[in-house]
Amino acid sequence: MNLPIIAYGDKVLRKVGVTISKDYDGLEQLIEDMKETMYNAFGVGLAAPQIGRAIRLFIIDTTPFAEDDELNDDERAFLKTFQRVFINAQILEETGDEWTFNEGCLSIPDIREDVIRQDTVTIKYQDENFKEHKETLTGLAARVVQHEYDHIEGILFTDKVSSLKKRLLKKKLENISKGKIDVDYKMRFPNLKKK
Ligand SMILES: [Zn+2]
Numbered sequence: 001m002n003l004p005i006i007a008y009g010d011k012v013l014r015k016v017g018v019t020i021s022k023d024y025d026g027l028e029q030l031i032e033d034m035k036e037t038m039y040n041a042f043g044v045g046l047a048a049p050q051i052g053r054a055i056r057l058f059i060i061d062t063t064p065f066a067e068d069d070e071l072n073d074d075e076r077a078f079l080k081t082f083q084r085v086f087i088n089a090q091i092l093e094e095t096g097d098e099w100t101f102n103e104g105c106l107s108i109p110d111i112r113e114d115v116i117r118q119d120t121v122t123i124k125y126q127d128e129n130f131k132e133h134k135e136t137l138t139g140l141a142a143r144v145v146q147h148e149y150d151h152i153e154g155i156l157f158t159d160k161v162s163s164l165k166k167r168l169l170k171k172k173l174e175n176i177s178k179g180k181i182d183v184d185y186k187m188r189f190p191n192l193k194k195k
Contacts, residue, residue, distance in 0.1 A: 002186060003037045003051045008108045008156070009177025010190040015054035017047075017152035019088050022130050024055070031085055031128055034059050041185040043106045045144050047151030050107050052188070056088045058148040065140050075139055082141050089125035091149055092134070096120035101143050103157045109183045111172060113161045117146050 006012055020027070030053075038046040038059060047058035065071070066080035096119035104112045121142040124134045137145055147157060158169060175181060179189035 001033045001036065002040050003033050004186040004188040005037065005041060005046075005106050006050050006052050007176050007179070007181075007187050007189045008158075008173050010052075010188070012049050012052050012054055013107060013151070013156060014154045015049060016154050017049060017054050017056040020055045020057065028128075031057075031059065035061075037185075038106075041106050045148040046106065047148045049151050049154070056152045058086050058089070058152060060084050060086070060144050060148060062141060062144055071140070079140060082144075085128040086123070086145075086148070087126040087128070087130065089123055089149060089152065091121055091123050091146075093122040094118040094120065094146070095122075096138065101140075103143075103147060105147070105157055106185070108156065108158060108173070108176060109181055109187075111158065111169065111176075113158065113165060113169075115147075115157050115160050117143060117160075121145055121149075123149070 034046050034048070034051060037051060038061065044062050044064055045058060045060045048055045061083040062079040063083070066076045068076065098116050099119050100114045100116050102112050103115045119142060120136065120138045122134065122136045123145060124132065126132055150156065158166070158173065161169070177189060177191040179192040
């Protein structure tokens with residue numbers, strides 16, 4: 001089922017996600033629904049708070065980035081295979097040089113901003129079968145993990161821009177929360193005015 005994506009301004013996007021167990025009600029279906037929702041919106045990642053659940057779950061599929069011919073062959077080959085379900089993730093370490101990438105977010109349509117992050121991340125998590133993993137990622141794969149991980153910590157990429165940029169974005173973000181935006185996937189807006 002294609003779920004509505006929660007727009008900027010909703011409190012659920014600000015909650016720190018709770019740990020879940022194997023017995024979490026309807027987990028398998030939830031993961032399927034999140035995949036459908038992400039692909040329908042042409043996203044490369046989707047976190048559970050974005051569909052209204054403050055739990056430590058996000059999914060990633062960076063396949064679309066594999067087409068980017070500015071990347072080297074190794075990175076493209078890896079991005080093509082980088083499809084994961086992250087449950088109860090914890091970032092253990094962020095290292096490496098800081099770099100800038102122009103980020104966007106399905107909960108914040110039509111806004112893209114340069115965000116600075118470190119280029120390497122080590123993360124431990126459980127997959128959809130609750131098997132434990134520890135993985136070190138770099139470049140764009142790390143970037144997507146960092147962005148989605150922020151969601152389960154209640155953080156949005158627009159928090160990470162300069163205070164000047166924040167002032168410039170304020171009105172646009174208010175409009176998104178009110179549903180004053182054209183978007184071609186299903187969304188739920190916290191401050192939508194009933195007509
Ligand atoms: Zn996002």
